[in-house]
Amino acid sequence: MKKQYFGTDGIRGEVGQFPIVPEFITRLGYAAGKVLVANAKSGERCKVLIGKDTRVSGYLLEAALEAGFAAAGVDVMLCGPMPTPGVAYLTKALRLTAGVVISASHNPYQDNGIKFFSAEGGKLTDEFEFAIEAELQKPMGCVNSKELGKAFRLDDAAGRYIEFCKSTFPGSLNLKGLKLVVDCANGAAYHIAPHVFHELGAEVISIGVHPDGRNINDGCGATAPNALITKVKEVGADLGIALDGDADRLQMVDASGRLFNGDELLYVLAKDRIARGQALGGVVGTLMTNLAVENAIKALGIGFERANVGDRYVLELLKQKGWLIGGEGSGHLLCLDQHSTGDGTIAALQVLAAMSQNKQGLAQLLDSVQIFPQVLLNIKFRAGYDWKSDDQLKSKISQVEQQLQGTGRVLIRASGTEPVLRVMVEAQDGDVAMSSAKSIANLVPTA
Numbered sequence: 001m002k003k004q005y006f007g008t009d010g011i012r013g014e015v016g017q018f019p020i021v022p023e024f025i026t027r028l029g030y031a032a033g034k035v036l037v038a039n040a041k042s043g044e045r046c047k048v049l050i051g052k053d054t055r056v057s058g059y060l061l062e063a064a065l066e067a068g069f070a071a072a073g074v075d076v077m078l079c080g081p082m083p084t085p086g087v088a089y090l091t092k093a094l095r096l097t098a099g100v101v102i103s104a105s106h107n108p109y110q111d112n113g114i115k116f117f118s119a120e121g122g123k124l125t126d127e128f129e130f131a132i133e134a135e136l137q138k139p140m141g142c143v144n145s146k147e148l149g150k151a152f153r154l155d156d157a158a159g160r161y162i163e164f165c166k167s168t169f170p171g172s173l174n175l176k177g178l179k180l181v182v183d184c185a186n187g188a189a190y191h192i193a194p195h196v197f198h199e200l201g202a203e204v205i206s207i208g209v210h211p212d213g214r215n216i217n218d219g220c221g222a223t224a225p226n227a228l229i230t231k232v233k234e235v236g237a238d239l240g241i242a243l244d245g246d247a248d249r250l251q252m253v254d255a256s257g258r259l260f261n262g263d264e265l266l267y268v269l270a271k272d273r274i275a276r277g278q279a280l281g282g283v284v285g286t287l288m289t290n291l292a293v294e295n296a297i298k299a300l301g302i303g304f305e306r307a308n309v310g311d312r313y314v315l316e317l318l319k320q321k322g323w324l325i326g327g328e329g330s331g332h333l334l335c336l337d338q339h340s341t342g343d344g345t346i347a348a349l350q351v352l353a354a355m356s357q358n359k360q361g362l363a364q365l366l367d368s369v370q371i372f373p374q375v376l377l378n379i380k381f382r383a384g385y386d387w388k389s390d391d392q393l394k395s396k397i398s399q400v401e402q403q404l405q406g407t408g409r410v411l412i413r414a415s416g417t418e419p420v421l422r423v424m425v426e427a428q429d430g431d432v433a434m435s436s437a438k439s440i441a442n443l444v445p446t447a
Contacts, residue, residue: 005136006129008310010115012104015057020112022064028114029068031135033149035128036097037073047075049091049154051082052102053188053246056213057112061102065114070149071142079157081211083188083247084115085343086161092121092340093160103188103246106223106330109214121340123312158192165196168338169349173356175202179237181253183228185221186211187245193345197241200349205235222249222331222344229257239352239362243344248311249331250344252351254362262331263293265351268365269325269335272354274300284317284326286310291409291426296369311342372408373430375437377423378415379444387414387421393443400425400436408433410440419447 005011005019011028013020019028036046050065052058058081066076074097079090084101091099099117107113116124142148180202184190190209198204207227208220220227222244232240232253240253252260260268263285270283282303285294289306297304305321307313311332318326318336327333333347351362358365387393401410408427415422423441427433 001130003126003129004133006133008312009105010101010113012107012111012113014110015055015060015112020057020061022060025061025064025114026068026071027136027140028132029065030072030140031068031132031138032098032100032116033069033072033074034135035131040097045075046073046097047077049077049079049087049094049096049099050102051079051084051087051090051099051157051188053104054081054186054190054211054213054216055102055104055109055112055245057109058102061112061114065100065102066151068140070151071140072149073143073147074149076149076151077154078151079154081188081191082157082161083192083243083343083345085248085339085341085346086157086188086192088117088121088341089161089164089339090154090157091117091119093164095119098124101246105246106217106221106244106249108218109216117341123315123341162192162195162199165192165343165345165349166200168335168346169200170353170357173353175200175352178202178239178352179205179235181205181207181228181231181235181237181240183208183220183222183225183231183240183242184247185217185223185243185245186215187217187221187243187247189243189247189345193241193243193247196345196349205231205237207231216245221245222251225251225253225259229253229259233257241348244331247344248342250333250347250351251331252348252362256363258363260362260366261329262327262333263290263329264362264366264369264371265331265333265347266325266327267293267296267369268354268362269327269333269347269350270297270302271300271365272350272358273325274302275358280325281323282321284314284321284323286314286328287411287413288329288424290329290371290374292369292372299368315341370428372426372428373433374424374426375430375433377437377441379421379423379441380447381419381421382445382447383419385419385445387412387444390443393440396440396443400440404432404436408436410436412440
């Protein structure tokens with residue numbers, strides 16, 4: 001079965017265009033509420049937490065969701081702007097039935113979306129999402145007045161989450177003497193992340209902390225790190241930390257202005273835990289994780305597995321393997337010994353702890369890892385083209401893979417939303433990566 005509304009990370013789209021319209025979001029709240037009530041223990045009152053990022057549309061969608069849940073007889077707690085991982089934490093800490101995040105993560109402000117967390121603080125299962133979609137096919141109703149849901153404001157949500165983040169940093173360490181630039185992308189962590197690092201002792205210079213409803217991810221944050229690089233150099237900071245709009249992604253910058261992506265930070269986390277004698281078993285990356293990082297992690301004497309792109313799939317494979325550490329180059333980093341989901345702020349604290357305990361900078365911790373140049377070409381192919389049945393293309397891919405054996409890799413993926421074939425080639429030599437990618441791309445019949 002294929003889901004009609006849910007994608008890999010909830011339901012997302014442009015505000016004002018179906019399904020991100022008030023009527024549908026109200027029905028979504030009602031449908032989700034009905035499923036929660038149906039699965040609740042006898043006599044148990046369902047209560048959900050709703051958090052959001054800083055998009056202007058958050059007010060609209062929050063009200064619509066609240067109405068839908070109330071009509072289904074579900075109580076709602078509102079915590080206002082809150083990082084996605086903060087909602088996951090609070091849902092579990094407060095013993096709630098579920099958590100809901102109104103956010104489109106790293107997308108521009110015109111987009112928004114809805115994603116759900118379970119009572120344990122993890123992403124909802126496929127079965128739950130299918131159940132919601134089945135309920136959406138039915139007419140919306142309303143419980144009687146006696147059973148209607150109520151709404152409450154959780155006034156101390158930010159403080160609770162700040163203390164949780166701080167608790168993941170080793171008690172024997174502090175950040176005194178460190179000058180940090182923290183870029184919150186004008187998003188959900190604007191009133192949280194700077195406090196976390198400051199209260200642990202760092203001198204903090206904050207940027208991207210003046211949201212106006214329309215400037216989230218706009219030239220700032222993890223998806224636009226040049227603002228952070230510039231500020232780090234300008235103020236002579238030791239490090240820069242960039243989060244995205246809902247604060248589940250992380251990129252870091254050192255004093256020289258060098259940017260470290262999620263692949264590199266994943267290696268730092270794994271290396272530190274091995275050095276401290278922690279039994280990891282292995283690390284989960286994605287299909288896009290740089291080959292150099294895979295090789296370096298395997299050289300630590302542990303396993304490495306690739307999941308499909310998306311933190312949801314990384315989490316699923318981690319649970320399947322019983323491992324703790326995983327992530328992807330975009331900056332989603334999961335440390336399941338600290339939190340149930342990816343958290344940019346907590347991941348940054350884990351990296352800072354690794355630096356402190358090893359008394360080394362990021363570049364030193366990564367001196368044995370030489371990231372392979374990666375070329376990604378997007379080719380719009382003609383209607384009806386089946387690349388998997390193209391013998392000439394398959395022969396060329398096989399030829400390139402043989403030439404790169406041990407020194408690179410090839411990944412071919414079709415877009416799930418448009419007629420585009422993504423050709424990715426990694427190689428130790430950037431020119432070889434580019435020429436190899438082009439040799440494959442040239443065989444794809446374009447539109």
